[in-house]
Amino acid sequence: MSSKKSNPLDWLSEDPFFKKQLSLKALEEQWKLDPNQIDSYVEKIIKEATSSSLNNEGESGGLHYEHVDTHNFLISKITIPSRVHPENIWVQLNRTQIKINGLGKEQSEIIQLPFPVNPEQSKATFKQGSLQLRMPKMLSGRFRDIDVRYL
Template sequence: MDNKWDELERWLDGQRLPKGFDVMKEPDWVEKFVRKMMTKSLPAAASSIMDQAEADEGISFFETHNFLLVKFHLPREVSRDELRLYVRDDRLRIEGLPNQQKEIIKLPKLVKPTICQATVKNYILQVKLRKKPRAGAYYEADIRWLKGR
């Protein structure tokens, strides 16, 4: 797939695009745009492409009824003392990677960030997260009526 992007990049370099279309010369932007359009129009196809892209990056997900497991392959040069994991309800941020790099992983489901277990074995970071429950029943709310029109 990289070969096709390289061809597209070379072709765009030779084009004289109108002002404001310079963003089309950025392969990362084009790739994100295409993925976003595919997600909207063909969710099943887009998810398989995203799964392949994540597998290429050394990221894998596994879901149970209550938990989401994330596996991330760490580089061998990672320092045990500098590695940090930050959890948000929709993504993970891994800091302390070699060359001051950080990795942001978008999660396929919302999770409870405070309920997390992380372990490293053979340079594989495994994170077990508790999934947020789906929106359940409706609850009736009180309505106050104010005087006036």
């Protein structure tokens, strides 16, 4: 057995194609990265990806909300203030907005949705201080043939 540490890139130096095409020194230097640097980089990228594309957080007046975009649904989680009795609120929904009524004296809040949803098939639940709406996304629809009138 040899005491020399095996380099996983050794096979590249023996292959005539790779020997001419790749800079082996650059690959060997990349192989020596610190595992802690790699871990922190991966954690940073995952945080950025999940905070920007999956969760759109915001505030509308006094309400804190979060949108989660799935393949077929938009899920909105809205924190209702503890001063508001849950049975006093009612929700109205159109393709682009959620309107929450009953938050106080004639008070309502409107939350803009990031894209159109189908209000007729949407459902809402209230649990432990949070109102959650599950709304199917509006499909962009298929292209349809349109007859052209020639004059």
